Amino acid sequence: MSKSIQAIDMNIYYGSFRAVEGVSIDIDSRSVTALIGPSGCGKTTFLRSINRMHEVLPYASVEGQLLLDGDDIYGSGVDPVTVRTMIGMVFQKPNPFPTMSIRENVLAGYKLNGTRLSRSDADSIVERSLSSANLWNEVKDRLDKPGSGLSGGQQQRLCIARTIAVKPDVILMDEPCSALDPISTLAVEDLISELKEEYTVVIVTHNMQQAARVSERTAFFNIAGTGKPGKLIEYAETSTIFNNPSEKSTEDYVSGRFG
Amino acid sequence: MPSTEEPQSSAATKNPRRRNGSADRSNPLVSGDKGGVAGDKVFNGLALAAGVTILLVLAFVAIFLTFNSVGAVYTEEEGLNLGAFFSYAYPLLLGSLMASAIALMIATPVAVGVALYLSHYAPPKLSRTIGYVIDLLAAIPSVVYGAWGMTFLAPALVPLYDVAHEYLDFIPFFAGTPSQTGRTVLTGGIVLSVMIIAIITAVSREIFMQTPKLHEEAALALGATKWEMIRTAVFPFARAGIISGVMLGLGRALGETMAVALVLSVGPLTFSLISSGNSTIPAEIALNFPEAPPGSERQAQLIAIGLVLFLITLVVNMIARWIVSRHKEFSGAN
Numbered sequence: 001m002s003k004s005i006q007a008i009d010m011n012i013y014y015g016s017f018r019a020v021e022g023v024s025i026d027i028d029s030r031s032v033t034a035l036i037g038p039s040g041c042g043k044t045t046f047l048r049s050i051n052r053m054h055e056v057l058p059y060a061s062v063e064g065q066l067l068l069d070g071d072d073i074y075g076s077g078v079d080p081v082t083v084r085t086m087i088g089m090v091f092q093k094p095n096p097f098p099t100m101s102i103r104e105n106v107l108a109g110y111k112l113n114g115t116r117l118s119r120s121d122a123d124s125i126v127e128r129s130l131s132s133a134n135l136w137n138e139v140k141d142r143l144d145k146p147g148s149g150l151s152g153g154q155q156q157r158l159c160i161a162r163t164i165a166v167k168p169d170v171i172l173m174d175e176p177c178s179a180l181d182p183i184s185t186l187a188v189e190d191l192i193s194e195l196k197e198e199y200t201v202v203i204v205t206h207n208m209q210q211a212a213r214v215s216e217r218t219a220f221f222n223i224a225g226t227g228k229p230g231k232l233i234e235y236a237e238t239s240t241i242f243n244n245p246s247e248k249s250t251e252d253y254v255s256g257r258f259g
Numbered sequence: 260m261p262s263t264e265e266p267q268s269s270a271a272t273k274n275p276r277r278r279n280g281s282a283d284r285s286n287p288l289v290s291g292d293k294g295g296v297a298g299d300k301v302f303n304g305l306a307l308a309a310g311v312t313i314l315l316v317l318a319f320v321a322i323f324l325t326f327n328s329v330g331a332v333y334t335e336e337e338g339l340n341l342g343a344f345f346s347y348a349y350p351l352l353l354g355s356l357m358a359s360a361i362a363l364m365i366a367t368p369v370a371v372g373v374a375l376y377l378s379h380y381a382p383p384k385l386s387r388t389i390g391y392v393i394d395l396l397a398a399i400p401s402v403v404y405g406a407w408g409m410t411f412l413a414p415a416l417v418p419l420y421d422v423a424h425e426y427l428d429f430i431p432f433f434a435g436t437p438s439q440t441g442r443t444v445l446t447g448g449i450v451l452s453v454m455i456i457a458i459i460t461a462v463s464r465e466i467f468m469q470t471p472k473l474h475e476e477a478a479l480a481l482g483a484t485k486w487e488m489i490r491t492a493v494f495p496f497a498r499a500g501i502i503s504g505v506m507l508g509l510g511r512a513l514g515e516t517m518a519v520a521l522v523l524s525v526g527p528l529t530f531s532l533i534s535s536g537n538s539t540i541p542a543e544i545a546l547n548f549p550e551a552p553p554g555s556e557r558q559a560q561l562i563a564i565g566l567v568l569f570l571i572t573l574v575v576n577m578i579a580r581w582i583v584s585r586h587k588e589f590s591g592a593n
Contacts, residue, residue, distance in 0.1 A: 051480065053476065053479065053480055056476065056479055058383075081482050081483070081484050082482070084479060084480055084481065084482040084483075085481070085482030088480065088481070089476075089480035091473060091476065091477065091480075093473055095471070095473040095474055095476070095477040096477075097474060097477065097478075097491065097492065097495070098474070098495070098496070099495030099496070099498075100495075108478075108481060108491065109481045109482065111491075112478070112481055112482055112483045112487050112491065113482060159477070162477075162481070163480075163481075166481065166482070
């Protein structure tokens with residue numbers, strides 16, 4: 001399953017500070033969308049509001065609508081826990097649960113949902129998820145070893161396996177390669193290209209080559225200055241953003257003239 | 260890592276060349292910061308001294324206790340007599356363990372709950388206020404707790420003990436005649452539990468607050484509720500810390516003298532928690548030491564039970580260490 005995302009006039013706050021202003025964006029299902037922009041422009045804040053992780057921070061709040069295949073995830077009576085089971089997230093730093101083995105990490109989502117799995121079902125989920133994350137061959141002989149014993153790149157792929165194990169509709173990635181070496185980065189990027197066959201992927205990245213390599217559409221965020229809210233400046237096909245942007249600030253950013 | 264390796268490797272490649280080429284030129288890498296090196300050595304020495312001191316103190320205590328307790332098990336006339344000492348010591352030891360076990364069973368869940376509330380549920384301002392109050396609990400002298408337990412808590416519990424005896428006397432712990440003063444081992448355990456709640460809470464709260472945000476968010480992003488997040492991310496991370504806190508609490512409960520001496524009306528060992536009776540090692544020592552003539556067998560006996568308590572505490576701590584280290588691979592420390 002894969003779902004589309006439609007944000008309608010979203011304002012995102014930290015306390016009384018408006019960090020992101022008036023974002024409206026349509027994201028197709030089964031696609032990779034990159035969010036780029038200078039530091040502090042609100043792209044990560046926006047990403048975290050797509051699965052209601054933003055409100056975990058104290059005093060944080062969101063205004064506006066965010067439709068997942070037409071259903072507002074900020075509608076009244078919607079449980080953020082349900083939203084998060086449908087929209088998975090991969091973080092900037094690899095964060096496998098240190099007290100769990102590799103196998104337990106992959107199955108963590110099922111354990112949290114209270115799903116009882118037979119031994120053979122669990123085995124096949126573990127193998128399928130780790131294979132999809134291109135990690136199976138590297139860890140199949142040590143599934144009962146702690147996940148924190150893997151290398152950084154392997155840990156990040158383990159986190160991706162953990163996210164896709166529960167078959168979410170959307171996968172959010174917050175600079176998933178910023179803590180990885182080039183070879184691990186390549187492995188994760190290849191993986192992202194495969195993931196879009198089944199999932200809607202939204203990725204925040206500081207690396208413009210990465211945005212160009214993996215995404216179909218790119219959204220450029222920017223801020224007018226410190227203390228001002230971040231805004232969505234331009235959203236178009238990735239090739240358009242990088243070769244023929246309509247906004248001057250987008251061109252300046254992608255050509256490296258600032259940021 | 261690279262930043263520390265770099266100067267070493269450059270020193271290694273440059274040094275031979277310098278030595279061959281111009282021997283008179285001093286190696287600029289050698290001079291360094293002399294003050295810093297000396298400071299490092301001084302601090303190294305201080306840290307070592309501190310470590311050695313603690314071991315020496317512990318060794319002296321152990322030697323003192325062992326040397327002075329020989330009289331309890333060996334006399335010129337009777338020779339070695341372990342049996343008499345054993346039959347004297349074991350009721351006291353069981354009494355101590357019973358009171359401490361009651362205290363831990365009450366205090367641990369309460370303290371962990373309070374700590375969790377302070378670290379993850381309470382609004383920051385309230386959390387700080389409650390934190391101060393908890394710290395204050397630890398600062399109250401034990402004699403005050405003892406007085407409170409003896410004059411207020413014990414009489415208040417009498418009706419409860421009567422009820423427990425009436426309905427639960429098939430359980431050995433609630434059999435026997437309930438005490439009419441309420442000064443029983445259960446009351447003592449409750450007073451002890453209030454005393455150790457503070458320390459277990461303080462330690463647990465600190466460790467709960469150190470849970471990496473990354474792991475908490477990993478759980479939440481997988482669709483965990485707050486309680487599930489706490490079970491998945493916070494408790495596994497805090498396990499060793501909670502055990503340390505509980506061990507500190509147990510240490511205090513085992514060694515507590517004044518509160519128990521005041522609350523408990525001491526008597527022979529009984530497994531009934533609601534009858535009067537029982538005593539603990541520290542209370543026994545405190546109540547009898549002034550009357551024991553110096554150098555007498557009685558004094559040796561009291562010191563010997565002190566040694567028993569010392570060893571028990573040591574063993575308990577070693578078990579706790581072992582429990583903590585058993586899961587080291589999964590602790591996240593690697």
